[in-house]
Amino acid sequence: MTDAAVPKASAGFRMPRIWSESMQLNIGLIIFSIIVLSLLTQLFIIPSSYLDGELTSRLKPPGWGGHVFGTDQLGRDLLFRVMGGLPWSLGIAGMSTLILAVIGTLVGLTGAWYQNWIRTVVLLAISTFVAFPFLVLALVMVAVVGRGYWPITLTLGIIAWPAVARVIYAEGRALLQREYVLAAKLFGVSQWSILFVHVLPGIRPTILVMAAFLFAVMLILESALSFLGLGAPLNEPSWGNMLADSRQYLVNAPWMMFVPAGAIVSAVISLNLIGDGIAEISRKRARAVEV
Amino acid sequence: MTDVVKGSENETAPVEQPGTQTPSISQGDVETVPVLTNLSRTLGKRFFELLVLLFAISTLLFFLLRLTGDPAAVLAGETGDEEQLELIRKQYGLDKPLIVQYGVFLSKVAVLDFGKSLANAQDAMGLVWERLPTSFTLVLIAFSANLIVSIPLGAWLGSRPDRRTRKAGSAFIFVAQGIPGYITGLILIQIFAVELRWLPSIGNQGPASWIMPAITLASFQAPHVIRVISANVSEAMREDFIRTARANGAGFHTLLWKHALKNAMMGATALIGIQVAFLLSGSIITEVIFAWPGLGRLLVVSVQTLDFPVVQAAVFMIAIFVYTAITLTDIVFLFIDPRLRRQRA
Amino acid sequence: MSMVAEKESTASNDAAGTPILSVRDLVVEFPRPNNTPFRAVNGVSFELRQGETLGIVGESGSGKTMIALSILGIVPLPGRIIEGSITLLGKRIDNLSLAELQKVRGNDVGIVFQDPMTGLNPVRNVGSQLKESVRRHQHVSAAEATEIAFHALDDVGIPAARDRLKAYPHELSGGLRQRVMIALALINHPDLIVADEPTTALDSTIQAQILDLLRARLDKSTIIMITHDLGVAAEICDRISVMYAGRMVETGSIADVLSGPRHPYTEGLLAAVPKFDVRRPTLVPIPGQPPTADDAITGCSFAPRCTHAQSKCNERPELELIDGRPVSCWFPRPGAAG
Numbered sequence: 005m006t007d008a009a010v011p012k013a014s015a016g017f018r019m020p021r022i023w024s025e026s027m028q029l030n031i032g033l034i035i036f037s038i039i040v041l042s043l044l045t046q047l048f049i050i051p052s053s054y055l056d057g058e059l060t061s062r063l064k065p066p067g068w069g070g071h072v073f074g075t076d077q078l079g080r081d082l083l084f085r086v087m088g089g090l091p092w093s094l095g096i097a098g099m100s101t102l103i104l105a106v107i108g109t110l111v112g113l114t115g116a117w118y119q120n121w122i123r124t125v126v127l128l129a130i131s132t133f134v135a136f137p138f139l140v141l142a143l144v145m146v147a148v149v150g151r152g153y154w155p156i157t158l159t160l161g162i163i164a165w166p167a168v169a170r171v172i173y174a175e176g177r178a179l180l181q182r183e184y185v186l187a188a189k190l191f192g193v194s195q196w197s198i199l200f201v202h203v204l205p206g207i208r209p210t211i212l213v214m215a216a217f218l219f220a221v222m223l224i225l226e227s228a229l230s231f232l233g234l235g236a237p238l239n240e241p242s243w244g245n246m247l248a249d250s251r252q253y254l255v256n257a258p259w260m261m262f263v264p265a266g267a268i269v270s271a272v273i274s275l276n277l278i279g280d281g282i283a284e285i286s287r288k289r290a291r292a293v294e295v
Numbered sequence: 296m297t298d299v300v301k302g303s304e305n306e307t308a309p310v311e312q313p314g315t316q317t318p319s320i321s322q323g324d325v326e327t328v329p330v331l332t333n334l335s336r337t338l339g340k341r342f343f344e345l346l347v348l349l350f351a352i353s354t355l356l357f358f359l360l361r362l363t364g365d366p367a368a369v370l371a372g373e374t375g376d377e378e379q380l381e382l383i384r385k386q387y388g389l390d391k392p393l394i395v396q397y398g399v400f401l402s403k404v405a406v407l408d409f410g411k412s413l414a415n416a417q418d419a420m421g422l423v424w425e426r427l428p429t430s431f432t433l434v435l436i437a438f439s440a441n442l443i444v445s446i447p448l449g450a451w452l453g454s455r456p457d458r459r460t461r462k463a464g465s466a467f468i469f470v471a472q473g474i475p476g477y478i479t480g481l482i483l484i485q486i487f488a489v490e491l492r493w494l495p496s497i498g499n500q501g502p503a504s505w506i507m508p509a510i511t512l513a514s515f516q517a518p519h520v521i522r523v524i525s526a527n528v529s530e531a532m533r534e535d536f537i538r539t540a541r542a543n544g545a546g547f548h549t550l551l552w553k554h555a556l557k558n559a560m561m562g563a564t565a566l567i568g569i570q571v572a573f574l575l576s577g578s579i580i581t582e583v584i585f586a587w588p589g590l591g592r593l594l595v596v597s598v599q600t601l602d603f604p605v606v607q608a609a610v611f612m613i614a615i616f617v618y619t620a621i622t623l624t625d626i627v628f629l630f631i632d633p634r635l636r637r638q639r640a
Numbered sequence: 641m642s643m644v645a646e647k648e649s650t651a652s653n654d655a656a657g658t659p660i661l662s663v664r665d666l667v668v669e670f671p672r673p674n675n676t677p678f679r680a681v682n683g684v685s686f687e688l689r690q691g692e693t694l695g696i697v698g699e700s701g702s703g704k705t706m707i708a709l710s711i712l713g714i715v716p717l718p719g720r721i722i723e724g725s726i727t728l729l730g731k732r733i734d735n736l737s738l739a740e741l742q743k744v745r746g747n748d749v750g751i752v753f754q755d756p757m758t759g760l761n762p763v764r765n766v767g768s769q770l771k772e773s774v775r776r777h778q779h780v781s782a783a784e785a786t787e788i789a790f791h792a793l794d795d796v797g798i799p800a801a802r803d804r805l806k807a808y809p810h811e812l813s814g815g816l817r818q819r820v821m822i823a824l825a826l827i828n829h830p831d832l833i834v835a836d837e838p839t840t841a842l843d844s845t846i847q848a849q850i851l852d853l854l855r856a857r858l859d860k861s862t863i864i865m866i867t868h869d870l871g872v873a874a875e876i877c878d879r880i881s882v883m884y885a886g887r888m889v890e891t892g893s894i895a896d897v898l899s900g901p902r903h904p905y906t907e908g909l910l911a912a913v914p915k916f917d918v919r920r921p922t923l924v925p926i927p928g929q930p931p932t933a934d935d936a937i938t939g940c941s942f943a944p945r946c947t948h949a950q951s952k953c954n955e956r957p958e959l960e961l962i963d964g965r966p967v968s969c970w971f972p973r974p975g976a977a978g
Contacts, residue, residue, distance in 0.1 A: 128344070128347060131344055132344045132347045132348045132351070133348065133351075134569070135569055135572050135617055135618070135621055136348060136614060137572045137575045137576040137579075137617065138576060139576035139579055139580070140575070140576065140579070140594070141352075143579070143594065143595065143598050144352075144598065144606060146598075147601060147606065148356070148360055220473070227477075228475070228477060228576075228580055231477055231580065231583075232579070232580065232595050233595075233599060234595070234598060247477065250481070251481065251584075254481065254484060254485050254489050255489050258485055258489075261478075261481050261482075265478045265481065265482070268475060268478065269473050269474050269478065270473075273470060273473035276469070276472060276473055280469075534758065535753065535755060535759045536759055536760055536761040536762070538753070538759075539753060539759045539761075539824070540761070540769075540772075541745070542712050542714055542745055542746060542751045543745060543746030543750075543772075543824065544742040544743065544746040544747060544773065545742070545776070546739075546742055549772070553772070554761050557764070558761070558763055561763060632763060
């Protein structure tokens, strides 16, 4: 009984398989999982005193005295620090991506649905803000709202939505002109159920792809803010802060730069791989449907 | 048969490009819309967007500053006592109703009067004007370097994407895209200033000191441009008109440089305009890394010291800069792309 | 038209007996991952004489376009000519080097593709695309090339041809674009013109104009007309070859084939064409679908759809002369009687 019912209910929906057809996506997911897993493990493994350095072991190279990645100018273990930076760097980037994806999708769909002044306003807002440098807005906002975890997250989430809204608007509009949507309209299906039942599933791959890329952009932005001394509070182990610290010690302790740089680069590359991979898969499926 | 083989590679992102739609098939005469009509329309649209942006940003700043605390306290800095605060409130009109303050603020902004810097009492806009040429130089060098390298390289990588060297090149560009510019900058300093001692790493000291900042700044977006152009070129190389040209004896280089690249560039129009915005973001970081005395560094220092008049003036100038650059690319492509230039009415 | 005289190739090959084009046992294969290669063209042979117009008729996917692309050596990758020979003016052209092949393309053989909307570069004006081809194959100055381009457009009946040189493809209607494509194919006075469904993408009134234009060229040119439309073939061809699943199943003069089809597939095609002048109760569709790449058919590839198929049809029929016409069928139809 139940066996027969399952495929019916999930018609059109595929269980997400862990190993996908896109090698890029697989590699990206592996790297990203390693990074996230180390985030989880650091909560249990790292001694609570990891933030305190020992001044006797300042600026030691990787491998010295059990410090796998070496130590910084205050004698703090760089491996623990880079792991401790995960909630700041990845956390802020992830949360702000979630916020901007939601805002961008809602604004984009709103613009796609209405054909009156609302669309005009949405389009104007998108084309006005999409070209303005994110970092400048972020700098100014952070100057006013402060440098805590949530102020930075909200700032980043709020400023980058036009990038999503622009694409969602274009795709949403194309979908809204399809025959099945017109038919649903004629049958009097309400606006939001058309948008959520007919349109949203169609743009889901696009949202996922953009979210993956913007996650990387947000990570870079958060690190940039911290690097400029305007992001996470100075003592917090945000990767951007670590990079900023390293500038003073490039001559004596280049590993101070390479450790956080490696963390940022591997996270960004894994996210780009995931984005490319999802795009590749959805392209293949779209083509399979057309053929 | 042909359908099976071509595999219909339609991978363009659904970015809107007004005016590029193919007109419907019908017998008729060529009708021409003068370049000027399109030009003034484009200029008007961009100018309006700029006004909206400037208005939105100044309003945002005005209210944020007042929502989040006492602006007098911010203006006075950490040392201000109650007497000083009173004085500042009077001086800046902060004792008046909010809506009046807003009106006064907007009327001053309209004539680009942002008041004096809190740090050294100089005119805020004057400080910004002073720094503009240095930033402009850097952005211009990086932008040109970016296009000179990215366009041919992207075209080459996209021309036969299945060849082994090009696959390796694309993989390299993919990794490069994952390296933020500030890391590139630090690595450059590590290699060329610290290890090799070839190039100065600080300040504007003539052409040698431009090299690393320019490469750093270009690295913010070059990989992205290369990838987009390469994708566009590889798509253009599968178009029907390429087959027509091949069938008429065109060789690989004619196909790539004379046919596919021009089409690929048309698709990259929007990207190259938006590039300028990214380059400005990048220039802020680059200027800080290389202690470059430009607008970006001024902005960061002003934000750090909460010097709001200068922050506002700098943001205004950056907005104008971005929109001027985007409008210029609009105009350039208006003249290059025949489909935008002349349309059947 | 003085250009024609200058081309040595035409001069030396005017002898009536020598074919302009001779295709022998052509096989074009597309490798498929984890599968046997797909044969888009499977052993096709035909000849064309000076001034002759051959129609190649078949459904989409029958391999007719691949024949056209093979002659120009532009079979899209990963497809490849693996067997056979193509001889143009007594010279093998299927095994030429790329540089030599590029001298043949657009110079000895001109091609008109199906879709005029996408076949021209949208960001270059018509004149520059014509001139590019002229200057590649003829040693002329830029000004002379402009004149040649102008005459080419004028010859194909484009009004105000001199102004149209500066026009971009999007500024021209579909019919005008197809005329430009034809001008491009003719501009270097090729010995052979291949027209691949030149009228399919056009409105029917414009179709007629383009056919008129092609017919006007018939006396001077040797043409391969590829089409799925028997009506189009009937209007301008001397001979037609019917293709099915990569093979030619029947070849003959247009009158013979239309009035007395020998192969059941040809017969089926004719029965499926609406006609005004013949009283016939209904159109008769051919049952079933053409074989796909995955159908492994060892015998006659039409057998699964053939109403006259017998057990013998599990063996592959060869082309045999029936009333002087090559037909590949074990049980040919009676011809004119049917």
